[in-house]
Amino acid sequence: MAENKTYILGMFPYPSGEGLHVGHVRIFTACDVMARYFRMKGGEVMSPMGWDAFGLPAENAAIKAKKIPQEMVPHNYGNFKKQMQNLSLSFDWEREFATTDPEYYAITQWIFLQLYGKKDEQGRRLVYREKVAINWCPKCLTGLANEEVLGDGTHERCGTVVGKKLLPQWVMRITSYADRLLNDLDIDLSEWFDKDDKSSDHSPKIAQRSELGSKRTLDWPKGILEMQRNWIGKKEGARVRFSKDIEVFTTRVDTINGVTFIVVAPEMVKGWIDLGLPVSEDVKKYTDLALQKSEQSRLEGEKVKTGVDTGLTVINPYNQELIPVWVADYALANVGTGGVMGVPYYDERDKEFATKFNIPIKEIECDDEALSKLEKMGVASKETTYHLRDWVFSRQRYWGEPIPLVYCSKCGDENGVVPVPEDQLPLELPKLDSYQPTDTGESPLSRVKDWINTTCPKCGGPAKRETDTMPNWAGSCWYFLAYPFWVAKKAGEKINNLNDAKKYIKEWSPVDWYLGGAEHAVLHLLYARFWVKVLQDLKILDFPEPFLRLRSVGLVLAEDGKKMSKSIGNVVNPDDMVAKYGSDAVRMYEMFMGPWEQSIAWDSGAISGQVRFLGRVKETIKMKGKIGEKSSPEMATKLKILVERVEKGVLEQKFNTSIAGLMEFVNSWREAGMLISEDHLNMFATLLSLFAPETAESISNTRYLIWPDVSNIEGLGDVMVTIAVQVNGKLRGTIQVSMEESKDQDVVVETAKKTESVNKWMIGEVKKIIFVPGKLVNLVV
Numbered sequence: 001m002a003e004n005k006t007y008i009l010g011m012f013p014y015p016s017g018e019g020l021h022v023g024h025v026r027i028f029t030a031c032d033v034m035a036r037y038f039r040m041k042g043g044e045v046m047s048p049m050g051w052d053a054f055g056l057p058a059e060n061a062a063i064k065a066k067k068i069p070q071e072m073v074p075h076n077y078g079n080f081k082k083q084m085q086n087l088s089l090s091f092d093w094e095r096e097f098a099t100t101d102p103e104y105y106a107i108t109q110w111i112f113l114q115l116y117g118k119k120d121e122q123g124r125r126l127v128y129r130e131k132v133a134i135n136w137c138p139k140c141l142t143g144l145a146n147e148e149v150l151g152d153g154t155h156e157r158c159g160t161v162v163g164k165k166l167l168p169q170w171v172m173r174i175t176s177y178a179d180r181l182l183n184d185l186d187i188d189l190s191e192w193f194d195k196d197d198k199s200s201d202h203s204p205k206i207a208q209r210s211e212l213g214s215k216r217t218l219d220w221p222k223g224i225l226e227m228q229r230n231w232i233g234k235k236e237g238a239r240v241r242f243s244k245d246i247e248v249f250t251t252r253v254d255t256i257n258g259v260t261f262i263v264v265a266p267e268m269v270k271g272w273i274d275l276g277l278p279v280s281e282d283v284k285k286y287t288d289l290a291l292q293k294s295e296q297s298r299l300e301g302e303k304v305k306t307g308v309d310t311g312l313t314v315i316n317p318y319n320q321e322l323i324p325v326w327v328a329d330y331a332l333a334n335v336g337t338g339g340v341m342g343v344p345y346y347d348e349r350d351k352e353f354a355t356k357f358n359i360p361i362k363e364i365e366c367d368d369e370a371l372s373k374l375e376k377m378g379v380a381s382k383e384t385t386y387h388l389r390d391w392v393f394s395r396q397r398y399w400g401e402p403i404p405l406v407y408c409s410k411c412g413d414e415n416g417v418v419p420v421p422e423d424q425l426p427l428e429l430p431k432l433d434s435y436q437p438t439d440t441g442e443s444p445l446s447r448v449k450d451w452i453n454t455t456c457p458k459c460g461g462p463a464k465r466e467t468d469t470m471p472n473w474a475g476s477c478w479y480f481l482a483y484p485f486w487v488a489k490k491a492g493e494k495i496n497n498l499n500d501a502k503k504y505i506k507e508w509s510p511v512d513w514y515l516g517g518a519e520h521a522v523l524h525l526l527y528a529r530f531w532v533k534v535l536q537d538l539k540i541l542d543f544p545e546p547f548l549r550l551r552s553v554g555l556v557l558a559e560d561g562k563k564m565s566k567s568i569g570n571v572v573n574p575d576d577m578v579a580k581y582g583s584d585a586v587r588m589y590e591m592f593m594g595p596w597e598q599s600i601a602w603d604s605g606a607i608s609g610q611v612r613f614l615g616r617v618k619e620t621i622k623m624k625g626k627i628g629e630k631s632s633p634e635m636a637t638k639l640k641i642l643v644e645r646v647e648k649g650v651l652e653q654k655f656n657t658s659i660a661g662l663m664e665f666v667n668s669w670r671e672a673g674m675l676i677s678e679d680h681l682n683m684f685a686t687l688l689s690l691f692a693p694e695t696a697e698s699i700s701n702t703r704y705l706i707w708p709d710v711s712n713i714e715g716l717g718d719v720m721v722t723i724a725v726q727v728n729g730k731l732r733g734t735i736q737v738s739m740e741e742s743k744d745q746d747v748v749v750e751t752a753k754k755t756e757s758v759n760k761w762m763i764g765e766v767k768k769i770i771f772v773p774g775k776l777v778n779l780v781v
Contacts, residue, residue, distance in 0.1 A: 004042065004043040004044060005043065005044045005045075005046070005507065005508060006038040006043050006044070006045050006046070006512050006513070007045075007046050007484075007508050007509065007510075007511045007512045007513070008031055008034050008035050008038065008045060008046070008047045008511075008512065008513045008515075009031070009047070009048065009480055009483075009511045009513065009514050009515070009547075010027050010028050010030075010031040010049070010515045010516060011027065011514070011515070011516030011517065011520060011524070012049065012050045012051060012052050012476070012479065013051065013052065013080060014051075014052050014053070014055070014057045014058065014472075015051050015052075015053055015058065015073055015076035015077035015080055015098075016057035016058040016060070016061040016073075016076070017061060017076065017566075018076055018079060019076075019079050019080065019083055019573065019574075019575065020080055020083045020084070020574055021556075021564055021571055021572060021573065021574070022556050022572045022573075022574050022577070022590065022602055023517075023553075023555065023556040023564070024574075025087060025574045025586065025587075025590050026553055026556055026590045026591075026596070027515055027516055027517070027553050028049075028084060028087075028089050028091075029087065029089065029587050029590045029591060030515055030551075030553065030591065030596060030653065030655065031047055031089075031091075031513075031515055032047070032088075032089045032090055032091075032587075033591065033650060033655060033690045033691060034047075034513060034515075034650060035047035035090060036090065036689065036690050036693075037647070037650045037651075037690060037707070039705075040686065040705065040706060040707040041707050042706070042707075046092060046095070046483065046484070046508055047090070047091055047092055048091060048092045048095040048096070048483040048486075049081075049084065049089075049091040049092070049093065049095075049096060050095070050096055050097045050098060050099070050479060050482075050483070051073075051077040051080070051096075051097070051098040051099065051100075052099055052472070052475060052476050052479070053073045053077060053098040053099050053100040053475075054099050054100050054105075054399055054400050054401060054470075054472050054474070054475055055399065055400060055471065055472020055473075055475075056140055056142065056157050056158075056395075056397065056399075056472060057157060057472070058072075058073050058076075058399055059397060059398065059399035059435075060140065060157070060158065061076075062399070063435075063436065068431070068432075068435070069100075069398075069399045069435075070100075070431060073098070073100060074098070077098060081093075081096070083574060083575060086575075086578055086583060087574070087578065087583050087586065087587060088583055088584075088587070088693045088694060092483075094487050094490070095483045095486045095487055096486075097482065097486055099401075099474075099475030099476070099479065102426040102428050103426070103489070104475070104482065105401045105426055105475065106425040106426035106496070107478075107482070107496070107497060107498065108401050108470070108474055108475055108478070109401060109402070109403075109404040109420070109425050109426060109427060110422060110425055110496070110497045110498070111477075111478060111498065111531065111535070112127070112401075112403065112404065112470070112474070113404060113419050113420070113422070114534070114535070114538055114540070115127050115172065115531075115534055116405070116419060117419070118534060118537070118538065120173060120176035121176070122176075124173060124176070125173070126172060126173045126176065126534065127170060127171070127172055127173070127393070128170075128171055128173065128415070129168060129169070129170055129171070129415045129417075130168070130169060130171055131166060131167065131168045131169070132166070132167070132169055132171070132392065133164045133165070133166050134164070134165055134166075134167055134169055134392050135148070135149050135162045135163075135164065135392075136162065136163050136164060136165035136167075136441075137155040137157075137158065137160055137162055138160060138161075138163060139155070139158050139160040140155060140157065140158055140160070140397070140437070141396065141397075141437035141438065141439060141441075142395050142396045142397045142437060143165070143167060143169060143392055143394060143395060143396060144162060144392070145391055145392050145471065145473075145523075146389055146392075148523070149162050153292065153293050161292070163292070164291065165441055167394075167396070167441050169392050169393070169394040169468075170392075170393045170394045170403060170466075170468060171390045171391065171392055171393060171394075172390060172391040172393050172530075173390050174388065174390055174391045174526075174527075174530050175386060175388055175389065175390050177530055177533050177534070178232055178234065178386045178388050179234070180533055180544075181228070181232055181388075181526065181529055181530065181533070182228075182229060182232045182234055184218075184529070184533075184544055184545060185218060185220075185225050185228055185229060186217060186218075187217060187218065187544060187545065188216065188217065189216035189217065189218075189544075189545070189548075190216055218545060218547075218548065218549075218550070219548060219549040219550070220547075220549070220550040221518075221550065221551070221552055221597075223518075223521075224518065224521045224525070224550060224552060227521045227522055228521070228522065228525065228526060230387070231387060231388060231522045231526065232386060232387065232388045233335075233385075233386055233387025233388060234384065234385075234386050235249075235251055235336075235384065235385050235386075236251065236382075236383075236384050237249055237250050237251035237252070237253065237382075237383060237384075237385070238250060238253040238371055238374075238380050238381065238382055238383060239337060239380065239381055239383045240253060240256065240317065240341070240374060240379060240380045241317065241379045241380070242262060242314040242315065242316065242317065242323065242339070242341075243314040243315070245272075246262060246264060246314055246325065246339050247337045247339055248262065248336070248337055248339040248340055248341045249336030249337045249339070249340075249383060249385055250340075250341055252343070252346065252347075252366075253370050253371045253374070253380065254366040254367055254368050254370050254371070255343045255345075255346045255347075255364065255366055256316065256318045256341065256343075256367075256370050256374070257318055257319055257362075257364045257365075257367060257370070258343040258344075258345045258346060258362045258363075258364040259316055259318075259321075259323055259341045259342060259343055259362075260323070260342060260343070260344060260354060260359050260360045260361065260362050261323060261324050261325070261326055261342040261350075261353075261354065261359050262314060262323050262324070262325045262326065262339060262340070262341055262342065263307065263325075263326050263327070263328045263330070263331045263339070263340045263341075263342055263353075264310070264325060264326070264327055264328075264331055264338060264339050264340075265327075265331040265332050265333040265335075265338040265339070266286070266287045266290035266291050266327055266329060266331075266333075267291065267332070267333030267334075267338065268327075268333055268338045268339070269283060269287045269310065269327045270287055270291060273287065279310060279311075280308075280310075280311065282308050283308050283310055283311075283327060286306070286307075286308040286327060287327060290306075290327070290328075290329035293329055305328070305330070305349075305352050305353045305356055306328065306329060307326045307327060307328035307329075307353065307357065308326065308327050308328075309324060309325075309326050309357075310325045310326060310327055312324075312325040313325060317374060317377060317379040317380075318370060318373070318374060324359070326342075326353075326357075328353065330349070334389055335385070335387060336385050342354065342359070344359065344360075344361040344362075345361055345362055345363055345364055346364075346366075391527065391530075393470065393471060393474075394468035394469075394471075395443075395468060395469050395470065395471050396437060396438070396441055396442060396443045396468060397437055397443060397444070397469055398429075398432065398435035398437070398443065398444040398445065398469065399429075399435070399469070400429075400469030400470045400471065400472065400474070401429075401469060401470040401474055401475070402427045402428070402429055402445070402465070402466070402469060402470075403466040403468055403469065403470060404419065404420035404424075404425060404427045404466075405417045405418070405419055405420065405465075405466045406418050406420065406454055406456060406457070406463040406464060406465050406466070407463055407464045407465075407466070408456035408458065408459065408461060408462075408463040410456065410459050410461050411456060411458045411459045411461075417466075418456055418457060418458045418463065419457075420457060421457050422496065422497065424457065425496075427465075429469075430445070430448055430450075430451045432444065432448065442467065443467040443468050443469060445465075445467040445468075445469070446467045451465060452464050452465050452467060453465075473523065473524060473527050476524055476527075476528065477524075477527050477528050477530075477531040478498075478528070478531055478532075478535075480509070480510075480511050480514075480528070480546055480547075481498065481501075481505050481509060481541075481546075483508070484501070484504040484505050484507060484508040484509060485501035485504035485505065488501075488504060489501075498535065498540045498541075499540060502540070505541065506542065509541075509543060509546075510543050510545060510546050510547060510548055511546060511547045511548065511549075512548055512549060513548075513549050513551065514546075514547040514548075514549065514550045514551070515551045515552075515553065516551075516552065516553065517552065517553060517555070518552040518553075521552070525547075525550075528546050528547075529545065529546060532544070532545065532546045551596075551597070551653050552597060553596055553597065554594070554595070554596065554597050554598040554599040554600060555599040556572075556593075556599070556600065556601075556602055557599060557600065557601040557602065558570035558571070558572065558601065558602060559572070559601060559602050559603060559604065560601075561601045572602050572604070574586060577604065577607065581607045581608070581610070581611055582611070582614075582694070583694060584610075584614055584691075584692035584693070584694050584695045585607050585610040585611045585614060585692075586607065586610075587691055587692060588610040588613070588614070588659060588691050588692055589606060589607045589609075589610045591655035591656065591658075591659055591691055592610065592655070592656045592659045592660075593606065593656070594656060595654065595656060596653045596654070596655055596656070597653065613662075613663055613666070614692060614695045616666055616670070617666055617688070617695060617699060618695070618698070618699060620666060620669055620670055621681070621699050623670075625675060626669065626670075626674075626675050626676070627675060627676060627677070627678060627681060628675040628676070628677060629677060630677055631675065631676040631677045631680045632673065632674050632675055632676070634668070634674065635668065635669060635674050635675065635676050635680070636676075636680065636710075638665055638668055639665070639676070639680055639683060639684065639708075639710055640710040641661075642661050642662070642664075642665045642684070642687065643683070643687065643707075643708050643710050645657065645658065645661040646658040646661055646662070646687045646690070647707075649661070650690065655691070658687075658690075658691070659691060662684075662687060662688060662691075665684065681699070681700060682700045682701070683708035683710065685697075685699050685700030686700075686706075686707070686708055687708065721736065721737060721738070721739055721741075721742040721774055722734050722735070722736055723735050723736070723737060723742060723748055723752075723774070723775065723776065723777060724775065724776045724777075725752045725755065725758050725776075725777055725779070726770075726776065726777070726778040726779070727758060727761040727762065727778075727779050727780075727781065728761075728778075728779075728780055728781060729778060729780075732757055732758045732761050733752075733755050733757035733758045735748070735751050735752055735755055735758075737751055739774075742773060742774040743773045743774060745769065745771045745773075745777070748771065748777050749766075749769060749771075749777060749779070752777055752779065753779075758779075761781075762779070762781060763781060764781045765781065766779050766780065766781055767780050767781060768780035
């Protein structure tokens, strides 16, 4: 089994539209560049592609087009594939699949059943049925997870304001994994990287990743790590009872003597209203308005604080003071206890609220013993809370994986459920003439009586199928595990579940480089991490995290600087760009348009710069006297620098600097007297092939299989490095020293002192030296 394996993965696209846009191309070109690089370095590379084809985006697109998803979706991803091939993206097409393939979602259903059968440390099922007030999209007519509702209270997919609906739902107990999901963001992966433990059953592939350092933690952008932490939202504090109905959670129980008001969540007040408790019309009106806002917008808070005095009061158990109770939208029923104690002297948000509503601000000293006084009274206890809520997994739509459960009144479990046996998977989605959602909160499958009515796989009696389907996240929770074994499965090897595929998964997983959009910073990453941890507990996987390195691409905006939208009509089609400028120029521009991780507006006119550069490459080769038996020493030196620069740019996703290096090299080559040998031209072509494979092939007969080795090539001169020299922080000149000398402070300082443009500013003794090896020296006199 080869050990030098690299798994490079781009987040696979939703084929809900008819084609890729230039934002997709930016991600997938980067994947291709990195895959080509690692292949040249002699490693075995897996860079696959597939289609995330279930879910609302595809279904809504099909409804709009008045087509059935089974016909439209394959057509769409067939076009996606053609576009990718036209861009010379070298994906492993033999590993291709769609999440809508029955043989794929048979395993998705199998994984669901493993979760359904598992219990957490408290003996509770990880998958359970509960009647909950869910987020409900009135346009898409389906329930949504909290994560699918944007900060302005709208559905992330269609932009409709989301409401609430009470429905029985299948829910996944992701909160049972909250601590692991949080702690593993800083996990020390040493156990999984241990090269020396020959008896270890851990993946041999993980053993090679020593370059991550002695403590191998996740190499993710800090911002995304922080978003994960914030969404999980662990807080340690205390629960304090102010009355029979009102308790608060606080991380600062030591400030309880400064409480001058209590805020309760609108959901709590709505419960009081439903019970018939008397409240004012102002309270009712405010509560209704507050409940229309999304949880995220309420968590983030608003610049102008809002709230209404309920007229109720409670007694502070610490000092027996009478405290007014307000309702405000920044308190949420499912965060903490739904009650918040207002301490305006110590909390800025409470101070703003108190100031606006003329509530007293009480100056106090903190009491570190407040909790133990309150605990003795029986009104307080230590508690840990989380923002994370269990994952509402049901969807009341058609285009999703059927949930493989049936209801049998005779032999069902506590939910009346019997799981569909593994040998009956996949439970296929029936084809319907009409799959419009119902307005009653039921899935369109509820209308298919022939499909619903079935026999119990346990007792053979009459049973009914579950009609809710899985969310579009289900297929993407584990797709990165499927690529390693999909070739074998397509070849006919019996792989019906992940246990059958262990040897292939172990060979390639986890993912080395995961590239995609930052919009998945919470949803997809959190759910995928959750499933991996459950599968690890089930001994199906032997690693704790799915993605070792994560890189997020910046958003590609339209030429008008706005987000691309079909409704606005500002979407840039890569097909048009390829037809006009050629695939190499489009690839080059996508990688050169700016730092890869930063958002930037598309500029079709700027692609012409890449067309001109590629033309200059071909033109220079045809120029008389530009190719010789040997390279000019200066060009040999520049080639060495170029190889290092391109390599650094690829590994750091600074693709624009790699391309800038290629341009500078060609410009130097065009100067009088500069020439390169055929061998060195082939090396240059190999570097160029990362970004412009068609052009590279046209200028060289090399097959780009080996990364250029310029360590000992004939004609190589000393690599010179330019160092900026400052005196008292101001640039006074530059010096050139060898690569080795550039790292030696003494050599650099002495060389700088002998430079005329610097020496004249050296008045007095050098008091301090600031040295950045290979870049800068600052002499403070």
